[in-house]
Amino acid sequence: MNASTEFTNPKPTNSPLRKHIVTETTEMAAETTLLDPRFYTTDFDEMDRIDVSPVREEWDRLIAQMKSDPNKKHFKKNEAWNEIDWDGMEPELKKEMIDFLVSSLTAEFSGCVLYKEMKRRGSNPDICELFSYMSRDEARHAGFINDALREAGIGVNLGFLTKAKQYTYFKPKFIYYATYLSEKIGYARYITIYRHLEKHPDKMIHPIFKWFEEWCNDEFSHGEAFALLMRTDPKLTSGRNKLWIKFFLIAVYSVMCVRDHQRPAFHKALGIDIEEYDREVLRKTSEISKQIFPLEIDLDNPRWERGLTRLRAAFVDMDAAKRRGGIGGLFGKAYAGARIGKNFVGLYLIPSKKNTVPESSHLVPAY
């Protein structure tokens, strides 16, 4: 079954307005900018050659856990799911809530497409089995979000998205760094929101958050799998590759912070202070990633937050310049682009902290 047939399209559209909204939302998801969740492709043959024997014991344990499918029945609506009054929602909040759902859906579906392709192209039984479980999970996650979007009268045409979205080619090692981090940061984000709402149930602005606890355990396991894949070859986390690891840590961390600041109304409704939340998510992700990466970002260095703030401001200006258009917009874009580059380099130049990676990478969700 391929991705384009597995997902059903949004319910039949019967009004021009609805057709327009569906198209617009699908376009929103199909858009590829520096900040949007991307679709990836890689050298699948190289990945198929991975030999997991160096981590066999831990591998078999993780695969057995994934095979047991603890979340098989989780992604179904039940009495805890309450309908949302989308029409009565304050417009800015509605826009940002939808943006949050579409961007999460795109990220989940991007994982699904990549993992499914690996399973389809591979012949290595270990690798194929892992990727079949992971694509199963991501398909559920994406489907569940799309269902929530349909309640708002919209939905993303995932079959179309598979074809329309641009694919970024990454060497397998870059896929490991980027995907490992996005799985772990995904876990940290979902669990942080979930724990916050446990304490503040009055801020539950959408029932989907009630599903986040078990959901994020899937993401945690996916991250564990990538940690094991990296451990099969020590070269991946040593020598010059440490420079790449640092690059991906900063890229993934900073994109998250920039994106979150684009949704002020959404975070306000949840009662979440964006800066505190980002700090907390990065702290958790950084702590977890010590399981495999020999370095960590010095999040306490004052240059880190200062640089992030400047980077965010440059992205805001970039957005404004794009909207302005014309010659002024063009210059504005070039200037903002240069500042984005400069501030990224500034973040990169902050000395990282050394980390001694433990013998075993095995971790359990602890937050």
Ligand SMILES: [Fe+2]
């Ligand atoms: Fe997922």
Ligand SMILES: [Fe+2]
């Ligand atoms: Fe995942």
